[in-house]
Amino acid sequence: MGTVNPWSKPQNSTFCTLRPISWENENIQHEAKTYSGESVELNRANTDPNNQSITSKVQAELTFENGEWYIEDKSTLKTTYLHVARKTKLEDGDIIILGNRQFEFKA
Numbered sequence: 001m002g003t004v005n006p007w008s009k010p011q012n013s014t015f016c017t018l019r020p021i022s023w024e025n026e027n028i029q030h031e032a033k034t035y036s037g038e039s040v041e042l043n044r045a046n047t048d049p050n051n052q053s054i055t056s057k058v059q060a061e062l063t064f065e066n067g068e069w070y071i072e073d074k075s076t077l078k079t080t081y082l083h084v085a086r087k088t089k090l091e092d093g094d095i096i097i098l099g100n101r102q103f104e105f106k107a
Helices: none
Strands: 015-021 033-036 039-042 060-065 068-073 088-090 095-098 101-106
Touching: none
Parallel strands: none
Antiparallel strands: 015 033, 015 101, 039 060, 060 068, 068 088, 095 101
16 A cells, blocks of 8 residues: 655645735735635635625635636625636636735645
């Protein structure tokens, strides 16, 4: 059977990270958040808990399909940008705006 390295990245991983980008003159370093699964609902609690411009319900949904990540705006006021009205494929380095906070996407 062999030995499994518990620190290695799984072969079929469905992980992604969002790294909050600091505003100009903001002296706080934000840590990247890692998400896993086939579907991730993004909201204030799991992205930027103190940011009232992000909805506490579902702001957007990330889905992993056929080896690719997609985003879909789920907010009532359509305040997720890239302004998406449909699922959109995400690529490393894409910037997502939830409320008034920017996040850099990494697969």
